[in-house]
Amino acid sequence: MITGFREFQANPSAEENVRKGLLSYYGTTLDTEDDDQQEIRNKSEGFVNELQGPGLFLHDLYVRQNTNETDTKKLLDDAGDGSSYSAGHMELHPVMRSIKERLRLYDILLVDAETRNVVYSTNKGLDFGADFTSGLLQKSGPADAVDTLIDSSSVEGFTCVDYMPYGPAGNSVLSLATLVQVEDEVAGVLLFLVSFEQLDQTISSNGVSSGNVSYEVYGDSWTRGSEGRSTKLRPHLFVSDESQEKFTTFTKSKSYSLGSDEESRGLLCASAKVSVCPQATDSDIVWMLVATTPETEVMASAFSVKVFGQTVFGITAVAILLSAFILARLLTKRHAEQLRLAEMVTNTSVQLVQADENLHVVYSNPATEQALKMHPQIGGEGVGGTLAELFGQVPEDFEFMKDSESLPQAIQIHCGTEELELHVSGISGRHGEFLGPMVTWSIVTEKARAAERERELSSQVMASKESLEKSQRVLQQGVDSLSGLFEAASDGDLTKEVSLEGSEQLAALGRNARDMLKNLREVISKIAAAAEQHGEGSRMIADSAASLSEGAQNQAASIEQIGSSMDELATSIVDVSGNAANCQKEANKAVNLAQAGSQAVRDAVDSMKAIHSSSEQIRDIITIISDITSQTNLLALNAAIEAARAGEHGLGFAVVAEEVRKLANRTSEATADITQLINESSARIQKGASLSEIVGGSLESIVTAADTTANAVGEIALSSESQARNAAEVKRAISSVSQTIESNAAASEELAASSEELGAQAQGLWELVRQFRL
Structure with a gap:
């Protein structure tokens, strides 16, 4: 695979597109709601940018182009590209994946010793194809x-x-x-x-x-x-x-x-x-x-x-x-x-023994041989014998080692004076067939002795536990006695006594309980005497409170009658005051109207005088216009004469002169009419001014009389208001007295009720005290 990685054909011109494809895959395909995938997404950019050459192309081939889900990329054995790398990967990957899952490893990596590239990864994570000399992995x-x-x-x-x-x-x-x-x-x-x-x-x-x-x-x-x-x-x-x-x-x-x-x-x-x-x-x-x-x-x-x-x-x-x-x-x-x-x-250095499927020893390493020589009491011969013979045990105890489903498993056995600890794992062939168990073992005698010391310590703890239980029984007896005493006291029986035996603390507890009951009996006796006196005093207070309440109720009835009479008087005074105020308002209105009328008459007289003055000025202006009209008529006549002299050339000017003369005549006539109208208006205005002066004098007399009436009505209103205020003060005083008497009556009734309740409580207290037997 290392050679296949080095010789993998990588196209340099396609590196940029492949890198963009990987970045897009990590940026968009991973689930952002899955914490593990989100973490891979956050780190992916740095790792992808550092991938170079075959590492970049193989990462893209086995991760991005891998059709399995993100968490199952490791299930792909062959990418199908026909390269020598993929051929080696198809042969190696199933074995490595099986080892990883059986040993519960995070990952298995194969690193090129020359380039430090990760040429193989079981998980196909971010480090696949990366370089251990890069900044992110270094x-x-x-x-x-x-x-x-x-x-x-x-x-x-x-x-x-x-x-x-x-x-x-x-x-x-x-x-x-x-x-x-x-x-x-x-x-x-x-x-x-x-x-x-x-x-x-x-x-x-x-x-x-x-x-x-x-x-x-x-x-x-x-x-x-x-x-x-x-x-x-x-x-x-x-x-x-x-x-x-x-x-x-x-x-x-x-x-x-x-x-x-x-x-x-x-x-x-x-x-x-x-x-x-x-x-x-x-x-x-x-x-x-x-x-x-x-x-x-x-x-x-x-x-x-x-x-x-x-x-x-x-x-x-x-x-x-x-x-x-x-x-x-x-x-x-x-x-x-x-x-x-x-x-x-x-x-x-690990002591190791391998057996076949029938539990016959086929191999034992030198560490095992050396340990058997140092501890000859452990068992028999090595290779050729069975595991049971090797460790000195009966064959039935090792039958489970023939079943690969029951492995791995750890057991402890006793061999002579030594304790052994065996860890048994199954060995599978290339095709998954069971070849037999592999046993790693060690001497744990000191551990067994430590366990024995632990058991002895546990025995000592048990002895201490028994002593503690005995003390608990004595304590329980004392608790039961006190419980019976307190139960009788809760039922009212204070005559019982208690005596506790045992430790000094229990005896002191018994003495304290007896003293408590004695003091309780004395307190209850005193409470009974006080309750009887309390009841008698409450009855006396109740009788006095009842007499006080009756007198207060009689006074409250008398005050209520006086209050009703004052209410009627106050109502009458308020009515008078209101009428007087209304009269004053009307009188003030009349005075105001009269004064307004007088002022209007004076204004009218002044206006008429101004009109008469203006008429005189207009008459003067009309006189001037009349003079201008006469002169214009004269000028028109002269113009006509001059036009006649001019003959044919003066015809147009003659027409104009005629029109000007006609206009002057009409103006003269209009001026005469206006003069006549102004004269008539001036006479009427003079007459109206005389009448307005007469009306103004009458209004002045009305204003004086109305003002006198308004002042008189105002004095009546003031007197009515003063009487209304006095009546209100008297009413408030009577109301205050009535409230005080009612408060006294209510307080007397509450005092009587409280006295009765106090008497009932005293009786109840006496009934409670009677329940105790002293």
């Missing part, structure tokens, strides 16, 4: 693993890089890498990426985080906690001062320490170092596992987590080595490569 855990393995002098084994953020995954991954050789030359690096999912499922499962256990796992630069929450909601917390301080503290602390929680319950804090990849060629990864739980629960939880760290990842490491072996076989097809990978598996 500073990541997988890139560090590739660099470390290629730069090392050793071509054997593998390297491991702890969880680090990895952009294409949108999360952090643990990176395990091993070299791939072709004809003794390093061709590439096989990368296995492990997400947090497997760790989260382990520390959150009921089998590990049970009861009240609180879990934390610390790495060098990250921390995880079970917290009982869904793995999807758990935040990915990376290094902080607090987590780093805890990591250092637990690293230096003892394995077990006792403490207490808020309720003062004993807690056991268990911390353990776990070597995740002890087989790595460069450096091991150490995790600190911390469990805080009630003493009876912590050991099982810590044991399970430690088993997880030492075995699950150990099995994963072995599976990775086996997968590397399978991949190399598919790539090279050479027997020498198979021998090399078999030697790699043989030299692993």
Whole structure:
């Protein structure tokens, strides 16, 4: 596949169109409501722009042109383009996909050792076809693993890089890498990426985080906690001062320490170092596992987590080595490569045994042989025998290993003086057939002894529990006695006594209860005497209040009659006042009208005088016009004479002179008529002015009389208003007295009612006190 990637025919002139197509695919096809797809969409532009050559074209071929849904792109085995790369992909991809799903990995990558290009990806994510030397992938855990393995002098084994953020995954991954050789030359690096999912499922499962256990796992630069929450909601917390301080503290602390929680319950804090990849060629990864739980629960939880760290990842490491072996076989097809990978598996430090489908041992690695020599009491012979004989067990106990559906599985067995822990996984052939089980095992005698110590501690806790139950029974007896005493008291019986036996605290409680009943009897006796006196006093108050209420009601009736009379008087005064005010208004109107009439007459006289003056001026003007007319007539006559002298040439001028003479005659006649009319008007105006002066004098007398009348009516109105105000004051005073008397009457009635109610309460109190037997 590496050779097929390098030799893939990429058309440089088509790169721009292919890149635009990929950008459009990531920008429009992905579901924006899916958080994972939205994250891929946000990061896609940077990764697509960095793709070059074969990586760009193969990414487009296996992603954009892949007709499967976004989450199922990995189902495509062959793109159908006829290239050598696709031929190799069709052969390799089903195997890698099966390994990924069986080991629950995030992804499996194959990286070209020369160019650092990702030539293969199981998931077909954003990193497929990308370059680990690019800016987006250069500073990541997988890139560090590739660099470390290629730069090392050793071509054997593998390297491991702890969880680090990895952009294409949108999360952090643990990176395990091993070299791939072709004809003794390093061709590439096989990368296995492990997400947090497997760790989260382990520390959150009921089998590990049970009861009240609180879990934390610390790495060098990250921390995880079970917290009982869904793995999807758990935040990915990376290094902080607090987590780093805890990591250092637990690293230096003892394995077990006792403490207490808020309720003062004993807690056991268990911390353990776990070597995740002890087989790595460069450096091991150490995790600190911390469990805080009630003493009876912590050991099982810590044991399970430690088993997880030492075995699950150990099995994963072995599976990775086996997968590397399978991949190399598919790539090279050479027997020498198979021998090399078999030697790699043989030299692993994990104790490993492989059997066929009938459970006959076909292989045991040197680590197993060495362990059997050091512990001869474990079992019998190795290769050639059965697994049951090897571990000294009856064959029926291992029958489940023949069923691939029941694997993987972990069990514990007892061999002589040692306790063994076996992890059994199924091995399948190329076509999925079951070849037999593979068993990795370890001696866990110390763990078993720790479990025994835990059981002894549990026995001690049970003894303490029995002592506590005895104390609880004595306490319950005392509580029952006090309960009976208080129940009788609640029914009114205060004659009972109580005596508690047991601890000093119970005896003191009994004495306090007796003293309480004694004081209660004394208080109730005093209440009864006070209630009797209270009732007698309330009856006396009620009689006095009734007499006071009757007198107040009589006074209120008398005041009400006086108030009615004052209402009638006030109404009459208001009527008189109103009539007087109306008269004054009418008189004022008459005065105003008379004054207006007098003023109008004076204005008329003045107007007539002005008209007479104007008539005199007009007469003068008409006289002037008459003179002008006479002169015009004379001039016309002279013009006619001159025209006659001129003969024929003066005919036109004679006509004009005639017309002017006629106009002068008409003007003279009109002037005479106007003069006559002005004379007649002037006489009439003079007569009207004399009459207007006579009317003006009469109106002046009327104005004086009307003004006198208005003043008299105004004085009457003022007197009426004053009487109305006085009557209103008297009415308000009577109303105030009436309200006061009514208030007194109401207060007397309320006092009487309160006295009766007080008497009833006193009687009720006496009835309640009578219920007690003293």
